[in-house]
Amino acid sequence: MSSVSQVGALIPQGTAYGLLIGLGVLFCAVILLAVKLQKAYLAEDSGTSEMFMVANRSVGTGLTASAVFSSWMWINETVLAAAMCYRYGLAVPLWWGSGLCFQIALMAALGVMAKIRVPYAHTSLEIIRMRYGNIAHVVFIVMNLGNNVFGCASMILTGSQLIHGVSGMHFVAATILIPIGVVLYTAVGGLKATFLTDFLHTAVALVLIIYFTLTVLTHSAVGGLGGLYDKVVATASENYIPGNYQGSLLTMKSYEAIIWGLILKFGNLALVVMDTAFWQKSFATEVNATVPGYNLAALAVFGIPWGLGTVIGLTGRALHNTSIFPTYPGAVTDLEINEGLIMPYVIKALIGDRGIVAFFVLLFMALTSTISSSMIAVSSILSFDLYKTYLNPRATDKKLVHMSHLTVVIHGFVITAVSLGLNYGGANMTWINYFRPVLSCPGIIPLALTLLWSGQTRTAAIVSPVLGFATGLAIWLGTAQALYGRVDMTTTGASLPALFGAIASFFSPGLYSVVISLYNPYKFDWREFLRIELAEEAQTHPSSSLDSSEDSSKEPVAAAPPKSGPSEKGAGEETASLELGSAKKKDGTILSPKTYSRTQPSRVSLDDVQHPFDDATLLSLHRWHRIAWYMWAAIVLVTFILWPMPLYRDYIFTKSFFSGWVSVAIVWQFFAFSAVVIYPLYDGRHEIAKSSVGLGRATAAFWRTYIRKEHSVREGLNKSTF
Numbered sequence: 001m002s003s004v005s006q007v008g009a010l011i012p013q014g015t016a017y018g019l020l021i022g023l024g025v026l027f028c029a030v031i032l033l034a035v036k037l038q039k040a041y042l043a044e045d046s047g048t049s050e051m052f053m054v055a056n057r058s059v060g061t062g063l064t065a066s067a068v069f070s071s072w073m074w075i076n077e078t079v080l081a082a083a084m085c086y087r088y089g090l091a092v093p094l095w096w097g098s099g100l101c102f103q104i105a106l107m108a109a110l111g112v113m114a115k116i117r118v119p120y121a122h123t124s125l126e127i128i129r130m131r132y133g134n135i136a137h138v139v140f141i142v143m144n145l146g147n148n149v150f151g152c153a154s155m156i157l158t159g160s161q162l163i164h165g166v167s168g169m170h171f172v173a174a175t176i177l178i179p180i181g182v183v184l185y186t187a188v189g190g191l192k193a194t195f196l197t198d199f200l201h202t203a204v205a206l207v208l209i210i211y212f213t214l215t216v217l218t219h220s221a222v223g224g225l226g227g228l229y230d231k232v233v234a235t236a237s238e239n240y241i242p243g244n245y246q247g248s249l250l251t252m253k254s255y256e257a258i259i260w261g262l263i264l265k266f267g268n269l270a271l272v273v274m275d276t277a278f279w280q281k282s283f284a285t286e287v288n289a290t291v292p293g294y295n296l297a298a299l300a301v302f303g304i305p306w307g308l309g310t311v312i313g314l315t316g317r318a319l320h321n322t323s324i325f326p327t328y329p330g331a332v333t334d335l336e337i338n339e340g341l342i343m344p345y346v347i348k349a350l351i352g353d354r355g356i357v358a359f360f361v362l363l364f365m366a367l368t369s370t371i372s373s374s375m376i377a378v379s380s381i382l383s384f385d386l387y388k389t390y391l392n393p394r395a396t397d398k399k400l401v402h403m404s405h406l407t408v409v410i411h412g413f414v415i416t417a418v419s420l421g422l423n424y425g426g427a428n429m430t431w432i433n434y435f436r437p438v439l440s441c442p443g444i445i446p447l448a449l450t451l452l453w454s455g456q457t458r459t460a461a462i463v464s465p466v467l468g469f470a471t472g473l474a475i476w477l478g479t480a481q482a483l484y485g486r487v488d489m490t491t492t493g494a495s496l497p498a499l500f501g502a503i504a505s506f507f508s509p510g511l512y513s514v515v516i517s518l519y520n521p522y523k524f525d526w527r528e529f530l531r532i533e534l535a536e537e538a539q540t541h542p543s544s545s546l547d548s549s550e551d552s553s554k555e556p557v558a559a560a561p562p563k564s565g566p567s568e569k570g571a572g573e574e575t576a577s578l579e580l581g582s583a584k585k586k587d588g589t590i591l592s593p594k595t596y597s598r599t600q601p602s603r604v605s606l607d608d609v610q611h612p613f614d615d616a617t618l619l620s621l622h623r624w625h626r627i628a629w630y631m632w633a634a635i636v637l638v639t640f641i642l643w644p645m646p647l648y649r650d651y652i653f654t655k656s657f658f659s660g661w662v663s664v665a666i667v668w669q670f671f672a673f674s675a676v677v678i679y680p681l682y683d684g685r686h687e688i689a690k691s692s693v694g695l696g697r698a699t700a701a702f703w704r705t706y707i708r709k710e711h712s713v714r715e716g717l718n719k720s721t722f
Contacts, residue, residue: 010326010348011356012539016167019357020174023183023206030200062676062683063199066105069300069676070198070369071277073205075158078366078435081305082090085313086332086342088257089241089249090661091644093309095261100305102265103272108294109628110273111282113451115290115619118529119612121151123377124279125385129449130529132458134390139462140443141385147274147380147440149411152374154420154432159340159367160423166356169532175419178364182371201369201678201690209304210669212347213311214357217662219350221324222315225659231318239317240313245650249317250658252647258497266502267433270440275722279572287617291624296633300675301669302639310662315350316342324349338430345503356587364419371415375408382407405480430601431493437502438476442468445510454524460516468509476501516574 007277077100084092129137160174222228232249234238240247243255247397272278316527319325320332327336331662336342347355382702388395395403442465449456479497479688491497497610611618653661 008387009166010344011167011353011360013167013169015357016169016360017164017177018069018221020169020177020364021161021181021361023361024177024287025199027368028181028184029125035177040247060286060683061289061293061296062680064281064289065296065300066202066676066680067198067373068278068294068297069672070202070205070279071373072100072104072272072297072301073304073366074200075155075162075340075363075366077301077305077361078209078308078402079158079343080430080433081309082312082346083314083337083340084257084260085309086316087241087337089244090252090310090314090413091244091257092256092260092443092478093250093313093665094644095257096264096309097307098644099261099264099268100640101302102632102635103269104278104294104298105270105632107272107278107282108291108298108634109625110448110451110626111279111285111294112289112621112625114279114288116618116625117526118343119452121283121678123276123380123382125276126460127450127529128447129385129389131524132461134174136461137385137389139465140447141517143465147308147443148276148374148378148381149418150436150439151228151271151416152273152371152378152411153415153422154427154436155367155370156415156419157422157427157432158340159363160419161428162341162344162363162693163360165336165339165341166314166344166360169512171423173422175416175423175426177373178367179416182368182375183409183574197217198369198372199677199680200468201365205362205365205369206356206669206673208365209308210666210673211358212343212351212362213308213666213669215647216315216350217666221319221322221350225662228311228318228657228662229653229655229658230313232314238321246652247276249314249651249664250653251651252644253649254652256495259499260650263434263495263499263502265436266506267437269506270444274440275374275377276381277376280377280380280436281373287613287621291628295628296675296679298631298635300672303665303672307662307665307669310665312343312346316346319346319349335428335707336426342538357393374415375411378411379404379407382410386711415463422695423670426489431489432497434493435476436496438472438505440468441502441505442466442472442509444506448512449510449513454526455517455521455522456513457517457520457522459520460513462496463516464509464512468505468514471508472501472505473491475504508672523604527609530611531606531610562675 077096081093081096084096112129114121114124118130121127121130123139125140129454156175156178159178160171163169163174163178164171171451173523216222217228218224222231229250236248239249241249241256244257245251245253282294285293296628316325316332320327326348332342332345336345344356345360347359351358383406387407388400392399410560445458445463446461450461476492476497477487480491480494483496484491484494500504613621
């Protein structure tokens with residue numbers, strides 16, 4: 001539980017309730033308006049499954065970058081980064097930043113490969129089922145749901161404990177209120193709605209992050225970069241950190257910080273690759289938007305924990321023994337650090353009540369952006385991968401959307417219940433960050449190999465993640481027992497057991513997969529993905545319904561997403577007519593889904609299957625795929641080796657070096673704002689203009705109608721009087 005009893009509420013409970021409920025209602029209203037504008041002026045109807053789950057695969061670079069950034073801007077990156085900097089020093093925020101960006105760059109490469117090999121998939125699990133069948137599909141459904149539910153519930157847990165610590169609101173009330181508004185607007189708007197709210201979350205959150213960083217740094221009690229450095233140096237004796245070089249907060253040579261950074265990298269890699277939400281966002285993008293959008297987000301997110309965590313964490317160390325600090329004269333406890341209360345304490349000390357209100361808004365933004373993307377991901381798994389695949393294969397588009405709405409609500413109840421269970425079980429965000437890699441890492445390599453290695457067999461895909469989880473769990477618990485003589489929440493939350501467990505969970509499935517695959521070799525033909533996609537299309541639109549569609553517009557085949565690459569927008573009907581999974585015979589005849597459904601698609605020769613993208617689009621995708629891997633390699637090389645490792649030596653930052661270090665981090669925050677707030681507005685300027693013009697005309701028409709009616713009423717009254 002939070003330490004509200006020691007400090008007292010930093011904000012009145014009434015204010016906390018008002019903010020939590022009011023912000024939820026506000027975002028519901030905004031998204032309802034956005035959905036109406038999309039439908040009225042941009043021909044984007046969230047009442048279709050393709051729009052609900054993958055946004056008609058029409059999202060551009062700017063909005064992609066903003067949405068990915070928002071989905072990845074978990075509350076940990078602000079609140080816990082500051083708390084861990086307070087605990088271990090300035091090495092933590094840099095390691096934290098490097099532990100956030102390479103996963104997003106990796107997803108850019110995997111997302112482009114998915115577009116090349118499975119052009120119109122809806123979820124990563126759909127790809128698993130296509131290649132390995134139902135048993136593997138169910139195994140990965142369980143792992144993906146576990147990752148999403150546990151990750152999302154852990155964020156609600158973190159938020160509820162923070163809200164309790166800041167306001168005194170009971171954590172059960174906070175746990176229930178946090179997801180309610182998100183459930184409503186996500187159920188109504190679907191994935192495109194989350195893209196739009198993600199943009200709003202991102203804009204507000206980044207403004208607040210920059211505000212907190214600069215306001216704290218320039219406060220008279222801190223005295224700017226030089227003043228902060230001097231105060232940290234002056235209090236060095238009372239802030240000695242075991243494991244750091246000379247116990248200093250101002251060194252990159254920190255044993256605990258690098259261990260924390262490694263655990264974070266494994267855990268965050270699992271949260272991205274095993275989270276269907278990040279795959280869906282890549283499926284939803286235009287073909288030329290995936291790589292630049294994801295890499296913009298990867299570069300932008302680096303500066304958030306680095307700048308904010310450094311300033312807030314070190315300021316907390318400099319001021320925690322002064323009278324302005326909320327805990328004074330008491331010491332900050334480990335429980336308060338683990339629950340992330342350092343940041344609200346610093347804000348309360350230096351900015352006051354208005355700062356705590358702003359912190360509450362930031363907390364809401366970070367929580368709801370994570371929860372909304374998770375809800376769409378889990379909804380897609382339950383409605384598409386489970387309901388449509390096993391319970392009702394011939395479900396209509398309308399039925400599928402209905403189930404998507406229902407599963408959003410179900411997910412809201414589940415994550416609330418899991419979060420309450422974790423809370424009553426004594427978990428906090430530190431323990432969760434240590435356990436999550438063990439739970440989520442086993443599926444990473446088998447899932448990646450599904451797209452990258454034709455030699456992985458069905459047996460390997462099924463068995464290797466299960467064995468990997470068992471291996472990681474055994475090493476995690478066994479290490480805790482060997483090092484500390486017992487297994488409990490304290491010992492399993494220690495750094496070394498968590499690190500060893502994460503390493504085993506991540507790497508062992510790769511070893512198991514290769515050994516099992518080589519024992520009974522098999523080579524998968526990538527063209528099978530296209531043939532299976534065509535079979536799926538034929539099943540979704542059987543010949544009878546397709547034939548009738550010629551006479552009725554109720555459910556046309558065109559309800560499927562555009563089949564040419566987004567680079568071909570407006571290129572003409574000939575290109576657009578190449579339907580999903582079309583097959584091309586050797587004589588050049590194109591088999592449309594209607595014709596194909598009559599010719600048993602699963603039996604058509606692979607030589608007759610043609611990729612739905614034209615040659616120019618495929619060439620562009622392969623070029624982006626190469627660029628994505630180059631970017632990933634560069635990010636890993638710079639942020640893992642070239643930048644931090646030379647500083648891991650017997651060195652304490654000088655005043656000038658520290659000033660430059662923090663200055664660059666702050667500049668990076670402004671770069672992030674430009675990349676994921678300003679650029680999306682420029683990138684979507686045509687859609688914004690179109691919606692604005694349409695809204696303006698609709699408003700003018702409304703007032704003209706209103707004035708005519710008023711005029712008619714007055715004339716009627718005048719005639720009656722006369």
